[in-house]
Amino acid sequence: MKTATTRLCIYPKDIQRITGKSYRQSIRMMQNIRKELNKLQNELVSIEEFCQYTSLKYEQVEPLIVG
Structure with a gap:
């Protein structure tokens, strides 16, 4: 059985996909x-910090972030 991997940090490619x-x-x-x-x-930005900065909800952002 494969477990779903979730990330804590966000990368520019994710931001590109989310914002266009x-x-x-x-x-x-x-x-x-x-x-x-x-x-x-060199410090990473978390998905929650990105959501706070952009005023987006985590529930909207999570499906757009690929493994």
Whole structure:
């Protein structure tokens, strides 16, 4: 039986799929989220932090994130 894998962090490709923006704009959005949350460049952004930043609901975002 295969278990469903879920991720805690979000990547630019996910943001691209969710927002419809280009890959480069998705990278910029992640940089802005990190800057606003006072995170370092190498720290990951969680899906919940992305949802708070964009005011999207987790339930809407979760199906669009691929394993």
